[in-house]
Structures are given as structure tokens and as C-alpha cells.
Amino acid sequence: MTTEKVIGDVAETNDGVPPVLPQNHRFLEPEKAVKTVTDMAIWEKSEAYMEYTGFIATLNEAIKSKPLTVDCKISDNVKRLIKMLELIDNLIDEFPPIEQPQRFGNAAFRSWLSKLKLNSTLYLQDALDPSIHLAIPEVKIYLEESFGNATRIDYGTGHEMAFAMFLCCLFKVGNLVAEDNVAVVFLVFNKYLSIARKLQKIYRMEPAGSHGVWSLDDYQFIPFIWGSSQLIDQPRIYPPAKFLEDDIIDKYHNDYMFISCIKHIKEVKKGPFAEHSNQLWSISAVGSWSKINQGLIKMYKKEVLAKFPVIQHVMFGSLLPIRRFSLNH
Template structure:
């Protein structure tokens, strides 16, 4: 398989199959992109190919499907949902405290400490016992998924950590190909609701220069997967309809893209064209499939090619920084 076939539209990609040898050695992942020049290593790495291929695979799996579609929900998907429910429920144990500054409520730090001290036990409950050796490696991705404790911010790098966590679950064999739709529609969608709750509860800052590498202040991937859902959806066509309040209210529970727009409109004031200029521009594109492919390209350029995001990414045995072999 050559690199191009993996970085293309991904329609030929299969998700990572559990090909780990019996004696596979899990390692605690480390940051590896320390300087701008390391970005070239990242963009040719196995980790990059695995990650972009995973996004493309799930993008294809949910094409033209609403969130309400009847999809298979395996026992392992249910276990991951239970894990996220427990993380969600912890938020009520750490209410925001009275403090002078508007942004970054310090109660978030206590919540995140609790998540990190609980992550091993939560993963032991969610994974088959024969996969417990993987926990020291994959828990880092889970812990990095919800924001930064020092800055009390959240952005596309944290979103990326969660998607890497999901990919790890496939690589160790906990999730399978027939879990693809549920992985996006149930697990990722639940994660999205937790991320929004954290942003609102603790008044989290957008990571980076106020979300400069994202379509909105916080997320990117739900717009990619959400636009795939809308391909061949006649009621939300042409795409400019996603700006209409009536359409948003009617379909936000069925389409991730519209739930993202609804959330932006709830948290931002003023004309949409001013506070969300990139999304406003996208509304002029003629088809959802063009929007979808354009967003994948934009994600690679505006998120995956940005050092301030990738310097925080962790690499281990499941996401190796070593060069992707061009011929396998």
C-alpha cells in the first residue's frame, strides 16, 4: 500500500485491524515533535497515516446516514459509553467556584485530576482483561482528550487525542469494523456533548490563538464527519440551508454538522458571517461531498500541519513516529 492511497479520500481504507503480535510491547507514549523541523517526520510517520486513514474510514462509514440510523451496538461500544457516562457524571462533583476572572474556572483542574486518577480503573472496567496491558499506553490519549489543566483551555489537539484513543481501541481489537457507525454516532457524539459541557461549565478558553486552527473555537472533526452525513440529504440542500434556524432546529439531533452550528449560535453573539467566517464561506459551496473533501484537506493543512497543535501529540507503539513504509 502506498502513502497516497492512505491520504486520499480514504474510501479504500480499512480501519486499523488488530495485528498486534502476542508479545507486543506497549509503551507509555511520549511527545516527539519538539521543533518545527520535526513536523516533516510527523507528516511521513506511521502515526500520521494511521490517524488520517482512521478519520477517512469513519467518514466513509457514516456517509448519508442520520444519527438516528439503526446501527449495531456491541457490548464493547456499550462499555466505552459507560466509561464516558462516568466521566460526564464527575462534572457535577466539581461545580465552578466563585472567582474574579471570567474565563478558566479553576474547578476544572480538580475535575481533570479526578479523571486522571480514575482512568486506569475506568479502562479496566471498559476493556477485556486480556487487553489490560494496553492501558498504560492508551490512557494517556483519554486523559489528554478534555483540555489542559494549566491553561484551562480546550481545542483541536484535545479532540485529536480522543480520536487517537478511539483508534487505539481498534488497534488493540476492542472495537471492530462493524462498530464504525456506533463509534461516531454514539461514542464520539457523547464525547462531543461532554466537551461542550466542560466548555460551558468551566468557561474554558479556546486553545491556540482563539481557535485560529479550527472552524469554530473548539472543534473540527465533527464538521468533517457531519458533512459526510449530509451527502445526498435532499432536505438540507443546497448546503447554505445549514444557516437557517428552522433547518437547524429540525435536524440538529440527526446531523452532527447542524448540532455544531446550533451550539455556535447559542454561545456566540452577532452576525454569523462575522463570528464564524470560515463556516459562512463554506455555505456557498455547491455540494456536501465537495464540502466534505474540502474540510478533510483543510484539516490536514490547518490542524495536522500546525506545530502548536502537533507539539502536544503523544507517540507510542500504537501511534509510532517512525516513517511509514511506502511499500508493504
């Protein structure tokens, strides 16, 4: 690793934010640390890996058997994050696709992302509690990496992972707390998902390192994990094969993320579902949503978190460190 760039120490909290981090915590500008395939072993034993997989599992449990329409606590901090995402969403309208010879990867995306990066500090100053503004130079990197790559004009599970890491960091600094778990998935992450889909469609973004029909989806993975947790003990979408039925999709796509994902796939892909989405077709034969959920978590660890082409782009700082995990860290 290169020399760590220290940003600052934790400020004292005086307006209701729990002091999650020690007073002398030093924020760092995140940087890439997995440079070779052999570094993957360091990543899989790192604090960042344990924090991140624990975060995915915690929110997976929090939304179990709950529809998106469930009443949940919406804190002021969650509201401010939603407002920030709405600003990011509206920014897309300022950069319509340009006329260009190539069909995919509209260059207007670069202008949009450049403007986002220009505004990201300002957005986060408005969205985050003043007591943790020192964390902004660290957490903003994850936000900026969440929407795709400007050079390749592509998007994939690594960008999705950056947004999940952004949210994980906000829990670590105390800007989000356990009571926010459900709202973070249903309101914040779901809003992010709609922005990601909008970007993919408007700028005709390429899938980043897509496995094609051998992956769940060309772009996303996490909403299938959390979405399948929502469907555990949901009698109206059982057996799971029902998620392929058009009337089920029409009726429940606003209630369940998994169904929303299937609806989106059916809209953007033509031909038999079994051919263009083979993995999802196979999943439909599994007997319970609980088994599907656990299987998807295992698949995510194997097909995303264990893949060097994804992890080589992951950034590590003070909140998600590459150092080895220990029980008394």
C-alpha cells in the same frame, strides 16, 4: 526521543477479541516527539500520521449519508465505552465552578481533571476487554489528554485529536472492529463531544490556540468533517446554505452532527453569523456536501495536522508510532 518506557507484551486472546497485534507486541508509554518545527516533516511521514488520517477517512466513509438516528450495531465493547463516558460526564457534577475573580478558566476544572486521571485506569479496566488490559497504560494517556489542559484551562483541536487517537488505538488493539465504525462516531464520539461542550461551558474554558473567526469553530473540527459526510445526498438540507436556516437547525440538530455544531455556535456566539463564523459562512456557498466534506479534510490536514503548536503536544507510543511509515510496516 527519550528512552522508551516498555509497559508489557500482548496477552494471548482467548475470549473473542481478534488478535490484531502480534503476540510479542510491546506497549510503550506515549511521549511527545515533535520538539521543533523541523520535526514536523518526521510527523507527516510517520506511521502515526498515516494511521490517524486513515482512521478519520475510514469513519468518514462509514457514516456517509447516515443520520445519527440510524439503526447500527452496538457491540458490548461500544456499550462499555459509552458507560465509561457517562461516568466521566457525571464526574463534572462533583466539581461545580468556584467563585473567582477572573471570568474565564474556572479553577474547578483542574480538580475535575485530576480526579479523572486518578480514575482513568479503573474506568478503562471496566471498559476494555480483559485480554488487552496491558494496553491501558498506553491508551489512557490519550484519554486523559482529551478534555483540555489543566494549567491553561483551555481546550482545542489537539485535545479533540487525542480522543480520536484514543479511539484509533482501540481499533488497533482489536477492542473495536469495523462493524463498530458507525456506533463509534454516532454514539461514542458524539457523547465525547457533548462532554467537551459541557466542560467548555461550565468551566468557561479558553479556546486553545484559536484562529477565531478564521477557523471553523473555537474548539472543534472533526464533527464538521464527519458531520458533512452525513449530509452527502441528504435532499432536505440542500443546497448546503440551508444549514444556516433556523428552522432547519431546529428540525435536524439531533440527526446530523454538522447541524448540531451550528446550533451550538449560534447559542454561544452573538451577532451576525458571517462575522463570528466567517469560514462556515464561506462554506455555505459551496455547491455540494461532497465538496464541502473533501474540502474540510484538506483544511484539517493544513490547519490542524500541519501546525506545530498543535502537533508539539501529540503523544506517540507503540500503537501510533513516530517512526517512518513504510508499506510493509
